[in-house]
Each structure stands twice: as C-alpha cells, then as structure tokens.
Amino acid sequence: MGGTEPSLPDGATRAWIGLGANLGERAAALRQAVQALAALPGTQVLRASSLYRSAPVDAGGPDYLNAVVEIATRLDAHALLAALQTIENGAGRERPYRNAPRTLDLDILLYGDERIATPQLAVPHPRMFERAFVLLPLAELAPARVPPEALRAVAAQAIARCQDSGWVKG
Numbered sequence: 477m478g479g480t481e482p483s484l485p486d487g488a489t490r491a492w493i494g495l496g497a498n499l500g501e502r503a504a505a506l507r508q509a510v511q512a513l514a515a516l517p518g519t520q521v522l523r524a525s526s527l528y529r530s531a532p533v534d535a536g537g538p539d540y541l542n543a544v545v546e547i548a549t550r551l552d553a554h555a556l557l558a559a560l561q562t563i564e565n566g567a568g569r570e571r572p573y574r575n576a577p578r579t580l581d582l583d584i585l586l587y588g589d590e591r592i593a594t595p596q597l598a599v600p601h602p603r604m605f606e607r608a609f610v611l612l613p614l615a616e617l618a619p620a621r622v623p624p625e626a627l628r629a630v631a632a633q634a635i636a637r638c639q640d641s642g643w644v645k646g
C-alpha cells in the first residue's frame with residue numbers, strides 16, 4: 477500500500493500510528509486495530525505499511541509484530557490518544573508492569589507537523605527515533621520524515637519484514 481501520499485479530506489490532519497502486538501493472535505490483533513481505527517469518528521485509514529517482526533526492546537517475551545498506518549482524522553490529538561487507549565483496552569490490553577508483553581500497543585508517532593508535550597501526550601513520539609520497528613514501517617509511508625541517519629542508527633536492531641503484503645485485507 478505504498479505510492480504517493482493520499483490527499484487529505486477537508487479539516488483533517490494526517491497522522492501516523494504505530495501498532496505492535498506480542499501476545500495471542502498478533503496479526504489478527506493488528507488487523508482488528510486497523511478496522512477499529514477506520515471506524516473512529518472523522519477518521520480514515522489511508523495506507524498501511526508492511527508487517528514487521530521484531531525482538532522485544534528492553535523486555536522479554538515473544539517477538540512483536542509491528543506496523544505503521546497513516547490516517548486522516550478530524551479528532552484532535554488528545555481525543556485520538558483516548559480513542560487508541562479504548563481500542564487497546566478492547567483488545568484485552570493489561571498493564572501489569574512497564575514494557576510487559578501486550579496484546580496490542582498503539583502509539584501516536586506523528587500528528588501532522590504538531591509538537592505536543594502534555595502530561596498525557598508527547599508527539600513526535602519521544603522514543604520513535606530509537607526504534608527500528610517504528611522507523612522502517614514509517615519510512616515506507618513517509619520517507620521524508622525519516623532521515624537516513626536515523627535509519628542508520630537503528631540498523632543493528634533485529635527486525636524482519638514479513639512477506640504478507642496483504643495483511644490488512646487478509
């Protein structure tokens with residue numbers, strides 16, 4: 477689902493959401509999350525990256541499946557965050573401890589060109605430039621927002637692109 481940047485509906489902001497899961501039916505959880513994003517008020521899913529498999533960072537447990545989706549949304553950033561948390565909770569997400577394995581993790585990576593720093597929300601996501609599992613899928617969709625030196629900095633991280641190019645529809 478690459479190609480040129482899809483146009484934006486009136487009044488909408490382009491945002492990029494990071495998705496991850498490392499418990500349960502991981503691909504199904506990510507697919508359902510994309511459907512849930514598409515069902516949010518004033519929100520469209522424009523494109524999805526390939527699926528990636530990565531080893532957990534700073535944590536144990538099974539490998540993650542990760543992806544990034546580009547959305548157009550009329551929700552403001554805090555409303556979007558609240559909606560993502562509702563979707564996570566609906567997927568059975570629990571938070572027993574920091575970096576615990578999770579059925580679904582949704583992060584706002586970028587929200588237009590906004591820089592946000594509130595107690596609830598930091599955008600651009602503060603750790604995105606340290607993580608290959610964010611930068612590789614994001615670079616598929618928004619290469620201009622991922623500098624080559626950022627990709628070089630995460631080149632040693634264990635990550636593989638899955639062949640399943642139709643994962644969103646499949």
Ligand code: AMP
Nearest residue numbers: 581582583584585596597598599600601
């Ligand atoms: P996590 O346990 O990784 O899902 O982290 C969730 C917490 O990170 C929530 O309490 C959010 O308020 C906070 N947070 C800060 N910035 C972001 C962001 N850009 N996207 C998602 N969650 C964020």
